[in-house]
Amino acid sequence: MTYADMFSKVKGMLIGADVSDIHEHLAYQFNITGEAEGIFYAEVKDGQLYVEPYEYFDRDAMFTCSAETLFKIADGKTDPILAVTLGKLKVEGNIDKALRLKDLINSKKNADKAEKKQEK
Template identity: 35%
Template sequence: MAVKETLETLKEKMNSNPEGIQGLNTTYQFDLTGTDEGIYQIKFEDGQVEYVLGETYEPKCTLALSDANFLKLVAGKLNPTMAFMGGKLKIKGEMGLALKLQNVLKNYQ
């Protein structure tokens, strides 16, 4: 499954069952390399999620990784801490938000 389809599915899951994202008001940016290379943003606001292509919003946390590792991350098949330590994942911005994202994704796997 490609990145766009994965994000669309994730958005639908989160918006139809927003308990796991309550209180999260921030924007994450994913700088992806690989086949689906590009900049993707996920914005959480008031229990709703939207995703956009490109730099539309000011991200509080940016994660740089390959598209393949992004798909593994969303599916729960990539340990973000190990990926970060191994150089497969780079994080800019608020590190605490990266940890929060891991917990949010677990709610929707």
């Protein structure tokens, strides 16, 4: 898997999350190690989510992990806190804001559920 493939997949997994109820600014940088190595960021600003393939210098938190670990976290198959405990995810920066990543992931899952419900 290339970096471009990984970034496209992650962006697709995160975009569409309902962040309208997140009123604080959140900026996360993700450092992907191993296969598909690279850097990207996710930012919640003014009720919108942005995911871009760049470094974010004034970030709140930085996450370092493999693409596989990130996919599992974004899918909701692995809890981010458990991933840290198991040494699969390294977190630096503002821990309180880093913990909001879970809210962002849950908002995506809730948005997906609502969309499926409307389709029925």
